Amino acid sequence: AQRVTQPEKLLSVFKGAPVELKCNYSYSGSPExxxxxxxxxxxxxxxLRHISRESIKGFTADLNKGETxxxxxxxxxxxxxxxxxYCALSGRGAAGNKxxxxxGTRVLVKP
Amino acid sequence: DSGVTxxxxxxxxxxxxxxxxxxxxxxxxxxxxxxxxxxDQGLQFLIHYYNGEERAKGNILERFSAQQFPDLHSELNLxxxxxxxxxxxxxxSSVDSGVLIGNTGELxxxxxxxxxxx
Numbered sequence: 001a002q003r004v005t006q007p008e009k010l011l012s013v014f015k016g017a018p019v020e021l022k023c024n025y026s027y028s029g030s031p032e033x034x035x036x037x038x039x040x041x042x043x044x045x046x047x048l049r050h051i052s053r054e055s056i057k058g059f060t061a062d063l064n065k066g067e068t069x070x071x072x073x074x075x076x077x078x079x080x081x082x083x084x085x086y087c088a089l090s091g092r093g094a095a096g097n098k099x100x101x102x103x104g105t106r107v108l109v110k111p
Numbered sequence: 112d113s114g115v116t117x118x119x120x121x122x123x124x125x126x127x128x129x130x131x132x133x134x135x136x137x138x139x140x141x142x143x144x145x146x147x148x149x150x151d152q153g154l155q156f157l158i159h160y161y162n163g164e165e166r167a168k169g170n171i172l173e174r175f176s177a178q179q180f181p182d183l184h185s186e187l188n189l190x191x192x193x194x195x196x197x198x199x200x201x202x203x204s205s206v207d208s209g210v211l212i213g214n215t216g217e218l219x220x221x222x223x224x225x226x227x228x229x
Contacts, residue, residue, distance in 0.1 A: 034217075043115075043219075043220045043221065043222055044201070044203075044220040045219075045220070046217045046218070049217070086153075086154065098156055098159065098167045098169060099144070099156065099218060100156060101146075101153060101154035101156075102153065103153035104153055104154075
């Protein structure tokens with residue numbers, strides 16, 4: 001079974017402050033982890049994936065297999081970062097792909 | 112615009128009824144995924160189709176069924192509706208089958224169909 005846990009439902013930070021969204025996963029195989037984001041009145045969209053090791057809009061996320069975590073971080077939050085963020089895990093099997101999402105964390109960046 | 116279109120956007124119906132939600136994937140995408148989002152459950156994976164064939168099943172109730180047609184659009188059928196079926200139903204598409212190495216994992220989501228069962 002695969003499971004993704006995002007312990008914080010809401011994170012409220014001031015503009016310019018660091019923000020970290022926690023994500024923990026449970027999966028017996030080798031996982032692929034992603035962060036998806038949904039801005040107000042927009043569709044859910046991919047933010048970044050761990051295999052790319054990229055920084056998108058100032059966000060980075062490191063996969064820590066020892067701690068089974070994939071926390072999302074940004075050193076200086078901006079107001080436009082206010083959105084709903086979902087951590088997701090891809091557990092692939094012979095039968096097909098299954099992207100499992102966490103419960104989501106709402107980020108509110110205050111001016 | 113991601114190109115995934117879902118109809119209807121909103122639907123209100125009564126318990127015991129049957130509804131069909133429709134999804135057209137992005138042009139060129141062969142995979143279609145259905146997710147249910149309710150207030151207390153987050154995004155729950157229902158089912159995945161690739162090029163007309165069912166590939167993976169999640170927590171989909173027996174009262175629900177889906178299919179993907181030759182033109183690659185998909186329909187999710189919900190029957191004997193209950194109050195608890197009220198939710199936002201998302202469709203997503205991707206170009207790959209999900210089983211190949213190097214799957215990008217990027218799903219392109221529609222805006223969702225909001226179902227209210229009264």
